[in-house]
Amino acid sequence: MFAIVGGFFLSGRTHVVKYVGQPSETQQPDMRVQNLYLVEQAEAGDEWELSAHEAEFYDAKQRVIVHRLRAQLLSKEAHPLHVIADSGQIDSATGDMTVQGNVQLQYLEGYTVETDILHWHATSRVLQTDAAVQIRSALVHIAGTGLLGNIEQQRFVLQDNVHAAFQVP
Numbered sequence: 001m002f003a004i005v006g007g008f009f010l011s012g013r014t015h016v017v018k019y020v021g022q023p024s025e026t027q028q029p030d031m032r033v034q035n036l037y038l039v040e041q042a043e044a045g046d047e048w049e050l051s052a053h054e055a056e057f058y059d060a061k062q063r064v065i066v067h068r069l070r071a072q073l074l075s076k077e078a079h080p081l082h083v084i085a086d087s088g089q090i091d092s093a094t095g096d097m098t099v100q101g102n103v104q105l106q107y108l109e110g111y112t113v114e115t116d117i118l119h120w121h122a123t124s125r126v127l128q129t130d131a132a133v134q135i136r137s138a139l140v141h142i143a144g145t146g147l148l149g150n151i152e153q154q155r156f157v158l159q160d161n162v163h164a165a166f167q168v169p
Contacts, residue, residue: 029056029065036066040095040122047095047122048073052088064090069099073120073127078154081127082106083118095122107156110137115147126150133158141165 036055040047053068066088072080086101097120105113105127114134120127127149135142135158146159 027058030059031057033057038064038090047125048097048120050088050090050097062091062093064092066090071097071099073151075151075154077152079108081151085118096120097122108154112136113147113156118147124150125152127156139167139169 033055034053036050036052038050038052038055040050048071050066050069050071052066052070054066056065057063058065067086069083069085069088071083071088073083074080083099083103083105085099085103088097088099090097098117099120100117103115103118105115105118107113112135114136115129116131118127118129127147129147130145133144133147142158142162142164144158144160144162147156148159149156
């Protein structure tokens with residue numbers, strides 16, 4: 001099935017990405033912070049902004065674990081994407097991020113993507129998950145498995161088991 005809906009491109013392909021595990025429960029963080037605000041910067045400008053209720057910094061592993069987060073993935077060509085999640089993990093060396101737990105991605109006006117886990121690859125500026133995905137707006141409900149999205153191209157691909165329901169006004 002192929003369809004384009006509000007900037008989302010739907011098809012039936014599968015893409016696999018490995019999950020990055022969190023530091024061990026027994027390992028103590030180097031620093032804990034509450035009410036954190038982070039900005040990831042690159043040569044071309046800001047890449048993302050993130051606020052979290054709590055964060056744990058693990059310097060040796062170059063990881064930051066965040067809890068109850070809100071983030072904006074900034075685009076040079078398009079409106080920012082807004083992400084909320086229960087928790088996340090940031091690789092402080094690469095800027096890559098994995099968020100999980102009640103993940104919601106707000107895209108365009110009125111579109112919300114819901115999933116359990118979402119990976120941000122900073123170098124390629126790609127969002128990806130292999131988990132179940134729901135896309136909702138006032139006029140459409142789309143479900144599938146797996147998502148691959150390039151925020152600069154404003155192109156998101158639902159990868160497998162795609163089902164869509166449209167409400168005619």
